[in-house]
Amino acid sequence: MNDASAARPPLLAVHELSVRFLMPGGRHVAAVNGVSFELAAGECLALVGESGCGKSVLASALLGLLPGNARTRGTALLGPDDRIDLLGAEETTLARTVRGRRAGLIPQSPAAHLTPVRTVRSQLEETVRELRDTRRGALRAAAEAAAARAAFPADHLDRYPHQLSGGLAQRAATALALVADAPLLIADEPTTGLDRDLVDRTVDELRRHTDEGHGLLVITHDLAAAARMADRVAVMYAGRIVEVATAADFFGAAGPRHPYARGLLDALPERAFAPIPGLPPELDALPEGCAFAARCDRATDICTTLPALTGGVACHHASEAVDA
Amino acid sequence: MLELEHITAGYVRGEPVVRELSLTVADGEAVGLLGPSGCGKSTLAKVAALLHRPFAGTVRLAGEPVRGFRYRAPRAQRTRIGVVFQQPRLAADPRLALRDLIAEPARATGRGQELAERAAALATEVGLGPELLGRRPHEVSDGQLQRACLARALLLRPSLLICDEMTAMLDASTTAALVAVVEDYRRENGAALLAVGHDRVLLRRWCDRVLDFPAVPATA
Ligand code: SF4
Numbered sequence: 031m032n033d034a035s036a037a038r039p040p041l042l043a044v045h046e047l048s049v050r051f052l053m054p055g056g057r058h059v060a061a062v063n064g065v066s067f068e069l070a071a072g073e074c075l076a077l078v079g080e081s082g083c084g085k086s087v088l089a090s091a092l093l094g095l096l097p098g099n100a101r102t103r104g105t106a107l108l109g110p111d112d113r114i115d116l117l118g119a120e121e122t123t124l125a126r127t128v129r130g131r132r133a134g135l136i137p138q139s140p141a142a143h144l145t146p147v148r149t150v151r152s153q154l155e156e157t158v159r160e161l162r163d164t165r166r167g168a169l170r171a172a173a174e175a176a177a178a179r180a181a182f183p184a185d186h187l188d189r190y191p192h193q194l195s196g197g198l199a200q201r202a203a204t205a206l207a208l209v210a211d212a213p214l215l216i217a218d219e220p221t222t223g224l225d226r227d228l229v230d231r232t233v234d235e236l237r238r239h240t241d242e243g244h245g246l247l248v249i250t251h252d253l254a255a256a257a258r259m260a261d262r263v264a265v266m267y268a269g270r271i272v273e274v275a276t277a278a279d280f281f282g283a284a285g286p287r288h289p290y291a292r293g294l295l296d297a298l299p300e301r302a303f304a305p306i307p308g309l310p311p312e313l314d315a316l317p318e319g320c321a322f323a324a325r326c327d328r329a330t331d332i333c334t335t336l337p338a339l340t341g342g343v344a345c346h347h348a349s350e351a352v353d354a
Numbered sequence: 355m356l357e358l359e360h361i362t363a364g365y366v367r368g369e370p371v372v373r374e375l376s377l378t379v380a381d382g383e384a385v386g387l388l389g390p391s392g393c394g395k396s397t398l399a400k401v402a403a404l405l406h407r408p409f410a411g412t413v414r415l416a417g418e419p420v421r422g423f424r425y426r427a428p429r430a431q432r433t434r435i436g437v438v439f440q441q442p443r444l445a446a447d448p449r450l451a452l453r454d455l456i457a458e459p460a461r462a463t464g465r466g467q468e469l470a471e472r473a474a475a476l477a478t479e480v481g482l483g484p485e486l487l488g489r490r491p492h493e494v495s496d497g498q499l500q501r502a503c504l505a506r507a508l509l510l511r512p513s514l515l516i517c518d519e520m521t522a523m524l525d526a527s528t529t530a531a532l533v534a535v536v537e538d539y540r541r542e543n544g545a546a547l548l549a550v551g552h553d554r555v556l557l558r559r560w561c562d563r564v565l566d567f568p569a570v571p572a573t574a
Pocket of ligand 1: 290323326
């Protein structure tokens, strides 16, 4: 216990995580393929990529929320103490001790996640009561403080979820996740449908939550939001992580090194606004080699073998790393 | 192409979310309408698309006043407009394969045969390969489904396209790809565009003119 800080395991260590869906007719959809990463307490990792690249499946896998036809492999150790393998744990364990307590979620479709028959206030207060054993008078204040942090208007607290617009439901879900105070927070597209001012407010609040010592895994297609909040960026393509970099390098002068990641940044309206040609491969028919090859202008013969993720990038012809 | 005059609109109970708003989109022009979420800009887009009856005000399409909305909208006027919404899953019949989804507007025209070819060409234009066209919405990603919804909106060659947060759920590359499809279509057909959204950088880059939606207090 003496050199605990050096040897302290990360908050979350995901190793070789794969998720397959078994489809009717014997089809296999390989949604996540051999993904490994670590997340420390007080760190924000943004997982970016296009819809269908596997990033939301990854989040569901970590929380045990996959449908019955999914098969997972690999490990995902949630720590730092009492390490538990999220992929191997029983559903009852996950439900009782993990979800909401050790690992919180801001879901992609918040309307479905909120309890429809109860007001936002009563849901917030109940979460506070369960977790913090707070007295009645303080409950109200804690619920209102959480709502304010998530930019959820106080005069809407007594509404039911169906009375909220998508953006407000999103903010209610964020308030619930913040108040639950789990060491690990997974946010699945937490800013979709919000306008830029609200995106910035939500992102800044999540960043503050991270700086308070929580680990944040944020899944987003919004590169501007990722740039504003993340310490590191992981780019997913066709179920694999193809690049991991510090946000400073990725969005800064160095830039991304993987051709797909470069294309993604170039597609931004403030940059070239040029789409990457073509579509990603179907996850039930992935090529043996690099999944980006059909769309890549740097592809050569060697790209028919799968590039390993080495030095933060999985590409046979990656751009040079720029040493700081 | 489109004239909205003194439109006041909202829902059965409650305050109007759009008040006395006027807006013109000229033939072939691309106008961006920018506003925060919940400000009523989607309601205005629905009025412009003849999908929502305003409390008051006039909508004119190519100079002709619109007298009916939703199913009462005259066919000839309705088919001049193509619409794409933010959430393709809410806008797509889950039972239809993408191929049939794209061809859906042809059904009521009795020109199914003739339009089948156009539907196939549009599928290619939006980047959907044949292997995807047989799939149903739950078997494709949001981005792929939105590509199909855009193709559907272009099927009857509308002279006005209304895109309500078309790309809000999409990644940068898919966004740029769909905007490019819209712009190619507009260049070839001289169509006008009303793009409603919250991303100023995107709308500035995309449209000839960007208007800020007047501040109306946000409500649920
Ligand atoms: S491995 Fe080859 S095909 Fe894949 S991204 Fe790199 S250069 Fe392109």
